[in-house]
Amino acid sequence: MHAQQDCNAAKTQQIEVGLVGRGISKSRTPSMHMAEARAQGLSCAYRLHDMDDPTYANMSLAGLLDRLEAEGYAGLNITFPYKIEVIDLLAELSPNASAVGAVNTVVFRDGKRYGHNTDLWGFAEGFRRxxxxxxxxxxxLLGAGGAGVAVAHALIDCGVKRLSIYDTDQNRSTALARQVMRNRPQCMAQSVPDLDALVAQDPPDGIVNATPMGMAKLPGSAFPIRLLTSQMWVADIVYFPLETELLRAAAERGCRTLKGSGMAVFQAVRAFELFTGRPADPNRMKATFDAFDQ
Structure with a gap:
């Protein structure tokens, strides 16, 4: 059965939302949304739909969206590995989602499904701070999947002039480099096949891990630890655990680091507004996130 947590708040407005993905049983997203709703006098339920759960063994993404929309959900957050796959199941995309080619937030409204990408703004806000x-x-940038496409565009928006992209599937990293240059012509983007050669010949100022590597269920580092230098800044979008192997090694070498909590909190801030029509308090949502045991 899917996990459920309910807001015990005033019943002036009932909101049903959820998260769809794999390996999400320990997500902090439900608590952030429900605490914020409670603070605003809303009644809500935020449910996890972990496709790794045997309950969903015979359920397709399309079938799940059909079911949840019929049940009256206001919307869904979408995470690994469905951020690109979900696009074909939607009626319209926001400008951000269309440019990025990935969706992490779906809103059900007036019989239609609208796709948004709050990862881009979420990562950029945490990065700037x-x-x-x-x-x-x-x-x-490590990883050219659904999260990587958002992070790539966010990095350019934050001032990065040259973006090197590495992915185990070089066709995917090449496609993302071309996409970034179409959408952000002020930037030079390239696919790189060899991390050792890149660091030796043209070392980056900083590194962002946008792969699932480092998650509790996928331990390790997508970037070779031996290539880290103290001059680099290092960011990770993984937030469970908050200190990934990559971030731990970077901190030991004296690098400035950015944990995945920044993107997790700020993308939720924007998603909350899309679900409810009300602005969220970022400090309040961050306090909820930080209340978890580290």
């Missing part, structure tokens, strides 16, 4: 003064001429 932590790395606003760091050198940003050249960044290395």
């Amino acid at each position: 932590e790395f606003g003064t760091e050198p940003q001429d050249h960044a290395l």
Whole structure:
């Protein structure tokens, strides 16, 4: 059965929302949304739909969306590995989602499904707050999947002029480099097949891990630890655990680091507004996130 947590708030407005993905049983997103709703006098339920749960063994993404829309959900957050797959199941995309080619928030309204991407703004907001003064001429992005496409565009919006992209599927990293240059022509983006060669010949100012590597269920580092230098800043979008192997090694070498909590909180801030029509308090949502045991 899916996990359920309910808001015990005034019944002036009942909101049903949820998260769809794999390996999400320990997500902090439900608590952030429900605490914020409670603070605003809303009654809500935020449910996890973990496709790794045997309950969903025979359920397709399309079938799940059909069911939840019929049940009256206001919307859904979408995470790994469905951010690109979900697009074919939607009626319209926001400008951000269309440019990025990935969706992490779906709103059900007036019989239609609208796709949004709050990851882009979420990562950019956390990045600016932590790395606003760091050198940003050249960044290395690890991962060209659904999260990576949002992070790539966010990095350019934050001032990165040259973006190197590494993915185990080089066709995907090449496609993302071309996409970024179409959408952000002020940037030079390239696919890189060899991380050792890149660091030796043109070391990046900073590194962002936008792969699931480092999650509790996928331990390890997508970037070779031996290539880290103290001059690099290092960011990770993984937030369970908050200190991934990559971030731990970076901190030991004296690098400035950015944990995945920034993107997690700020994308939720924007998603809450899309679900409810009300602005969220970022500090309040961050306090809820931080209340978890680290």
